[in-house]
Amino acid sequence: xxxxxRAAAPGTRSRILATAAEEFGARGFAATTVDRIARRxxxxxxxxxxxxxxxxxxxxxxxxxxYTTITDRLQTIANEPQPPDRKLxxxxxxxxxxxxxxxxxxxxxxxxxxxxxxxxxSEELALIAGIFATVSGVIGDGIRAGVFxxxxxALAHFTIVAPLLMFRATAPVRARIRAVRRVEIxxxxxxxxxxxxxxxxxxxxxxxxxxxxxx
Amino acid sequence: xxxxxRAAAPGTRSRILATAAEEFGARGFAATTVDRIARRxxxxxxxxxxxxxxxxxxxxxxxxxxYTTITDRLQTIANEPQPPDRKLxxxxxxxxxxxxxxxxxxxxxxxxxxxxxxxxxSEELALIAGIFATVSGVIGDGIRAGVFxxxxxALAHFTIVAPLLMFRATAPVRARIRAVRRVEIxxxxxxxxxxxxxxxxxxxxxxxxxxxxxx
DNA sequence: CGTGGTATTAACTAACCGGTCAGTTAGAAG
DNA sequence: CTTCTAACTGACCGGTTAGTTAATACCACG
Numbered sequence: 493x494x495x496x497x498r499a500a501a502p503g504t505r506s507r508i509l510a511t512a513a514e515e516f517g518a519r520g521f522a523a524t525t526v527d528r529i530a531r532r533x534x535x536x537x538x539x540x541x542x543x544x545x546x547x548x549x550x551x552x553x554x555x556x557x558x559y560t561t562i563t564d565r566l567q568t569i570a571n572e573p574q575p576p577d578r579k580l581x582x583x584x585x586x587x588x589x590x591x592x593x594x595x596x597x598x599x600x601x602x603x604x605x606x607x608x609x610x611x612x613x614s615e616e617l618a619l620i621a622g623i624f625a626t627v628s629g630v631i632g633d634g635i636r637a638g639v640f641x642x643x644x645x646a647l648a649h650f651t652i653v654a655p656l657l658m659f660r661a662t663a664p665v666r667a668r669i670r671a672v673r674r675v676e677i678x679x680x681x682x683x684x685x686x687x688x689x690x691x692x693x694x695x696x697x698x699x700x701x702x703x704x705x706x707x
Numbered sequence: 708x709x710x711x712x713r714a715a716a717p718g719t720r721s722r723i724l725a726t727a728a729e730e731f732g733a734r735g736f737a738a739t740t741v742d743r744i745a746r747r748x749x750x751x752x753x754x755x756x757x758x759x760x761x762x763x764x765x766x767x768x769x770x771x772x773x774y775t776t777i778t779d780r781l782q783t784i785a786n787e788p789q790p791p792d793r794k795l796x797x798x799x800x801x802x803x804x805x806x807x808x809x810x811x812x813x814x815x816x817x818x819x820x821x822x823x824x825x826x827x828x829s830e831e832l833a834l835i836a837g838i839f840a841t842v843s844g845v846i847g848d849g850i851r852a853g854v855f856x857x858x859x860x861a862l863a864h865f866t867i868v869a870p871l872l873m874f875r876a877t878a879p880v881r882a883r884i885r886a887v888r889r890v891e892i893x894x895x896x897x898x899x900x901x902x903x904x905x906x907x908x909x910x911x912x913x914x915x916x917x918x919x920x921x922x
Numbered sequence: 923c924g925t926g927g928t929a930t931t932a933a934c935t936a937a938c939c940g941g942t943c944a945g946t947t948a949g950a951a952g
Numbered sequence: 953c954t955t956c957t958a959a960c961t962g963a964c965c966g967g968t969t970a971g972t973t974a975a976t977a978c979c980a981c982g
Contacts, residue, residue: 504929520822523737526970536931541971599821606814606821607735608879614887620880621890646893647903650870650877658869659862664823665835672829675836678861688862695910719959741940751961756941758959 505543507533513554517596520603521551521611552616555604558597559619562590566626576634577698583627584652584689588682591660598661627653631697640697652693659685720758722748728769732811735818736766736826766826770819773812774834777805781841791849792913798842799867799904803897806875813876842868846912855912867908874900 511533515524526547530537544550569582591598609617628649634640659680666677680688726748730739741762745752759765784797806813819827824835843864849855874895881892895903 518823520735520737520818522735525968527968537970538932538972539930542929547970602817602821603735605873605876605880606817608733609883617880617884618888621884621888621892624884624892625890643906644893644895644899644903647870647874647895647900650874651866651903651907654869654873655862655865658820658872659865661820662865665820665832668824669832669836669839673833673836675840677839678859680859680862684859685862688859688866691858692866692907692911696907700915740938742938752940753942753962754960762940 504535504539508535508540508543508550509554509557512550513596516551516554517599520599521547521607526550548611551611552613554596555600555612555616556619558594558600559616559623561594562587563619563622563626565590566623570626570630576630576637576639577694579630580634580652580693580697581690583630584656584693585686587653587656588660588686588689591656592682598657601657602661624649634697639699641699641703643697648696651696652689655692656685656689719750719754723750723755723758723765724769724772727765728811731766731769732814735814736762736822741765763826767828767831769811770815770827770831771834773809773815774831774838776809777802778834778837778841780805781838785841785845791845791852791854792909794845795849795867795908795912796905798845799871799908800901802868802871803875803901803904806871807897813872816872817876839864849912854914856914856918858912863912866911867904870907871900871904 508529512524512529515529515532526540527537529550530540540550544553565586566583569579569586572579572582574582604612609620612620628645631640631643631648632645635642635645663679666679669675670677723744727739727744730744730747741755742752744765745755755765759768780801781798784794784801787794787797789797824832827835843860846855846858846863847860850857850860878894881894884890885892
């Protein structure tokens with residue numbers, strides 16, 4: 493692993509990965525050229541093919557890194573000894589934070605959904621499945637424990653996660669719309685976004701007094 | 708407008724448009740080749756350039772068609788003489804129906820968001836802005852009329868629209884995940900989806916007895 | 923000192939892709 | 953029957969792109 497001869501130029505590989513992440517994030521897989529990544533990373537193109545077998549492997553390496561980071565954090569929260577409603581609040585907070593700190597992730601994720609995940613193998617698919625399983629697992633636990641209303645688990649998952657993804661992802665488009673048309677589109681900082689999503693989760697999932705009275 | 712000479716082969720232009728919509732929907736703008744569209748539409752490539760100035764114009768023609776259809780339907784509902792909560796229910800129903808009847812629209816829309824709408828001009832951006840303005844306008848009306856809670860208008864819009872888009876858009880990925888891993892991901896038909904979204908809208912926006920008591 | 927594996931490069935290739943162009947076909951108009 | 957023109961075609965082109973190759977610079981270690 494560690495370079496034994498010819499002192500590896502500090503972080504050639506990681507510089508390639510960082511630049512590639514920017515490019516794939518901004519342009520998508522097909523529109524991103526290896527030549528451009530090489531130029532921007534100040535590296536010969538053959539260097540990319542020395543460190544990675546092909547364009548696709550370079551891409552999936554980035555995707556896998558991003559997904560595992562989020563998966564680990566999710567699992568940590570899911571395993572904490574706390575009630576489901578508190579876990580869900582923490583999950584929302586963490587997801588917003590994770591997305592805000594890596595802005596390449598969102599466009600890559602969205603395009604992969606649009607493409608039916610054609611660039612991903614079973615390993616990356618399993619990571620996505622894990623993210624879904626963790627969030628909807630917490631909701632399912634809450635329903636079984638009687639603290640959440642019995643809603644459709646998959647739809648409940650999307651009710652919480654989708655607005656977060658879409659609101660953050662559409663920020664550049666909102667900016668462009670503001671530039672051409674005078675449409676009032678209010679923005680929201682991270683704290684406002686987290687508070688709103690937690691409020692939605694509470695309103696949708698918590699059992700009302702009227703419902704409690706029936707039992 | 709009407710062909711004066713050589714009876715136009717019935718629907719050459721519309722066959723190009725239909726095939727192109729499928730290709731752009733399945734692969735995205737960059738990964739779609741004009742040669743492939745021509746081949747699949749059983750048309751000479753030069754024919755495409757006879758009917759459309761370039762690849763981009765072919766693409767935006769499709770996007771504009773889809774957006775105007777939805778915009779028209781939205782406006783019709785928004786102008787009906789009904790209370791905001793009823794309008795919102797109808798809006799949700801119509802959006803689900805519109806997305807289900809044109810399955811190319813969603814992946815194209817998602818990729819355009821991921822790309823920061825680089826392939827769209829001010830005309831197409833204005834159409835998107837109109838969709839946003841209509842939905843969040845109905846919510847804003849409800850808030851001002853005192854029938855909805857005072858929530859963040861943009862976030863409320865995404866709370867309703869985003870889960871719908873993402874749930875439908877992720878269907879192919881869910882199918883692939885099911886094929887490789889044994890993860891329980893329940894599906895939902897249109898009626899269930901509509902009912903869930905209307906429930907979410909009601910839970911998030913309607914004023915509770917406790918809140919009413921304060922006033 | 924030299925040897926062997928690592929890191930790096932310039933130059934190259936085969937395939938592909940968007941777009942063009944010179945020319946053909948066939949129906950309608952006069 | 954001639955003329956006009958919208959609709960259509962095959963062949964081509966300049967430029968780009970993923971991926972390759974053969975050679976070289978560099979350094980640890982024996």
